[in-house]
Amino acid sequence: MRFKCAELKEYQIVGKPLSKTNEKTPIYKMRIFAPDEIVAKSRFWYFLRQLKKVRKVNGEILRMTLVSNSSPTKIKNFGIWVRYDSRSGSHNMYREYRDVSTTGAVTQCYRDMAARHRARAHSIQIMKVEEVKAGDCKRPIIKQMHNSTLKFPLPHRILKYNKKSIFVAERPSTMQ
Amino acid sequence: MGFTRFVEIGRVAYVAFGPDEGKLVAIVDIIDQSRVLADGPCSGVARKAINLKQLHLTKFTIQIAPSSRSGAVRKAWEKAEVSKKWEETTWAKKLEARKKRTQLNDFDRFKLMKAKQARNRLITIQAGKLRKQLKAN
Numbered sequence: 001m002r003f004k005c006a007e008l009k010e011y012q013i014v015g016k017p018l019s020k021t022n023e024k025t026p027i028y029k030m031r032i033f034a035p036d037e038i039v040a041k042s043r044f045w046y047f048l049r050q051l052k053k054v055r056k057v058n059g060e061i062l063r064m065t066l067v068s069n070s071s072p073t074k075i076k077n078f079g080i081w082v083r084y085d086s087r088s089g090s091h092n093m094y095r096e097y098r099d100v101s102t103t104g105a106v107t108q109c110y111r112d113m114a115a116r117h118r119a120r121a122h123s124i125q126i127m128k129v130e131e132v133k134a135g136d137c138k139r140p141i142i143k144q145m146h147n148s149t150l151k152f153p154l155p156h157r158i159l160k161y162n163k164k165s166i167f168v169a170e171r172p173s174t175m176q
Numbered sequence: 177m178g179f180t181r182f183v184e185i186g187r188v189a190y191v192a193f194g195p196d197e198g199k200l201v202a203i204v205d206i207i208d209q210s211r212v213l214a215d216g217p218c219s220g221v222a223r224k225a226i227n228l229k230q231l232h233l234t235k236f237t238i239q240i241a242p243s244s245r246s247g248a249v250r251k252a253w254e255k256a257e258v259s260k261k262w263e264e265t266t267w268a269k270k271l272e273a274r275k276k277r278t279q280l281n282d283f284d285r286f287k288l289m290k291a292k293q294a295r296n297r298l299i300t301i302q303a304g305k306l307r308k309q310l311k312a313n
Binding site: 072073074075091098099102104145149150151152153154155159160176 | 206225228233280
């Protein structure tokens with residue numbers, strides 16, 4: 001089932017233009033982040049059309065594989081190069097996210113871009129996603145997590161799920 | 177009077193809701209302000225990223241290095257006897273009592289009613305004695 005709010009999946013799509021004569025045509029491989037296969041294929045053609053003179057009509061997808069997460073229990077820092085359309089122009093960005101998987105980081109990126117720049121998914125192009133070593137990270141919000149003795153409390157804790165006491169006589173304590 | 181329970185590597189936390197509800201995990205690493213990498217080898221929770229909103233911090237911590245493997249976490253957990261100490265806390269006992277209450281059958285509820293009745297009768301008797309004393313004075 002496809003849910004817009006679920007994490008994106010990473011697909012590796014390989015495709016090539018069909019040749020009218022029997023000559024060899026170049027083969028292109030792309031790394032697509034999409035919620036499902038159909039959108040993945042669509043985005044593949046969208047990008048390929050922009051980058052090369054190929055259209056879905058004149059091309060074929062040779063292989064599409066779902067790339068699974070290589071280390072889901074290792075925390076990584078991701079640098080994501082994005083190109084997005086704002087209301088008045090197109091801009092490049094470099095953003096950093098800390099996550100356990102590439103798809104998690106890219107999903108975070110989409111959510112973040114929507115929140116901070118009101119950019120919708122259709123106007124975002126993920127150009128490159130790379131795992132970045134801790135020392136090479138640029139954003140302070142990511143760098144602050146690079147501390148092996150990091151600790152913080154959870155102050156003013158509001159527990160929203162607490163269904164057993166909706167109406168109470170006294171104000172609930174938010175301490176710890 | 178400051179904060180005593182911190183989100184830190186080695187902090188033992190109780191999973192309050194979600195698929196692993198009711199189990200204890202250890203915080204193995206911190207992902208960001210709202211998520212941690214948690215592992216509960218002695219409580220049957222696979223190592224995963226959990227949102228801090230699901231966790232209730234306990235007062236227990238274990239000595240582990242950042243991003244220790246599950247084996248190391250298990251060793252530290254058993255060394256600190258976390259499971260045993262947790263069972264002895266009032267928190268755990270209250271949870272157990274709550275669970276028992278939901279699993280009562282009709283006969284158990286009858287027994288509970290009778291036990292409560294007996295207790296309340298004793299209280300009433302004592303209260304009556306105190307009332308009489310007040311009246312006398």
